Amino acid sequence: MAEGALTAELILGTTEDVLRRYGPAKATVVDVARALGVSHGSVYRHFPTKAALREAVARRWLERWHEGLADVAHTDAPAEQRLRDWLSTLFEIKRQKVREDPELFDTFATLMRENLAVVDDHVTGLENDLAKIIADGIESGDFAPRDSKVAARAVFDATNRFHDPIYAADWKAPTIDVAFSAVVSLVVSGLSVPD
Amino acid sequence: MAEGALTAELILGTTEDVLRRYGPAKATVVDVARALGVSHGSVYRHFPTKAALREAVARRWLERWHEGLADVAHTDAPAEQRLRDWLSTLFEIKRQKVREDPELFDTFATLMRENLAVVDDHVTGLENDLAKIIADGIESGDFAPRDSKVAARAVFDATNRFHDPIYAADWKAPTIDVAFSAVVSLVVSGLSVPD
Incomplete structure (x- = not known):
């Protein structure tokens, strides 16, 4: 491949393929370079270390997988329904x-364990979604918490x-859907202002 | 050691020491026998396999660590207080x-991952504690759930x-106590009958 055609995006896509093929324990930057038909120096010009490359893959994966989830936090549905939809979408x-x-x-999962700062950023984003829904529910008089951020963290943990x-x-256990519904009901009831 | 003096209890105690000293990946039945000054055949007369021995250690550990927890589920305190006490005691x-x-x-933790059936039994015991507290709270008119078992599972999961x-x-994060309180409040509020 010509040096100029090598983009960060192309390297990331190839790294995903290489990780999938060799597994996270064995995949190397040399494998990525070989798959792209370039020298490993060319890869290092975009990502200075193997760790930096894997971190970028972790971030890209999280973004791609959760595309659209934030939209669920911003619909016109009542807060309780939106909260249920958001939690179901995340689980799904x-x-x-x-x-x-x-x-x-x-x-x-291995890449996530390696990149806890990336996971923290991602979780902050998810908690902001939850806090937005809860704040809307407080404003509409449906939810009781005083602090939407603290409540969001509690919902995420719970x-x-x-x-x-x-x-x-x-998640493949036949009882998981019942367990999920029971926890969501408990959480929704825990947030709600009594009728 | 004389063969007659070798009890299952003694073997289990020594196995704990050996596991602590060599780590779960390396500890063998031969190490246990050597520490006791008996042949490995003598150990196998009490525990037919290494897996059976480790399962017994896992069970004994869980029992010993959680001694007294069930008592917290059976005090005269109001259900809400008892639930808070029980969850705090378990965390502590x-x-x-x-x-x-x-x-x-x-x-x-390694032994727990190896002995999922032992963990299941243990969790069932914990859920029975929770179900007892919740059932008492339903009877006293403080808690709203219809099914104390389903609610117990939800509280355990949450x-x-x-x-x-x-x-x-x-658990050593400085924010963990705030996070714990927030989840307990959410759960208690989720169970409670509105004032």
Whole structure:
């Protein structure tokens, strides 16, 4: 490949393929360079270290997987419905990914463990979605919390069995939907102003 | 050691020491026998396999660590207070163990991952505690759920960041107490009958 044609985007896409093919323990920058037909120096001109490259893949994966989730936080639906929709959408995204390609999901989970700062940024974004929904619910008189940020963190923590990749093995259990509904009901009831 | 003096209890205690000393990946039945000054055949007479021995250690550990927790579910305190006390006690048990001896806690967590049926039994016991508290709260008119078992499972799931050993690294964060209080408040409010 001509040097000028090599973009960061192309490297990231190829790195995903390489990670999928060799697994996160074995994939190297040399493998990525070879797959692209360039020298590993060319890759390093875009990403100074292997760690930087993997961090960029982690960030790209999170962004791509959660595309559209923020929109669910900003619809015109009442806050309670929006909260239920948002939590279901998040669970469904994760569950679908692990169902579609369990090995890729494991690779994803490994990259997340390696890049905790990336995960923190991502979680902050998710908590902002939740805080927006909760703040709207407070304003409309449906939700009771005084602090939408604290409540958002509590909702995120209380539902982690249904979004933290470490629980992926649980998500195919036949009882998982009942468990999810029970936690969502508990959380919604915990936020709601009594009728 | 004389063959007759070798009890299951003694083997289990020694296995804990051996696991602590060599780590769960390296500890063998031969190490346990050597520490006891008996042949490995003598150990196998009590525990037919290495897996059976480790399962028994896992069970004993869980029982010992959670001694007294069930009592908290059976005091005369009002259900809401009892629920708060029980959740705090469970979190405090786990947190104290990891603080006291992080390596032993890692060994414990490894044994738990190896013995999921033992963990399931243990979790069933914990959920029965919770169901008892919630049922009492329903009877006294303080709690709203129709099904105390389903609600117990939801409370257990919603608080897993504060009892699942996989989150042990989070428990020393300075923000963890605020996070714990926020989830407990959300859960208590979710169960409660409005004033």
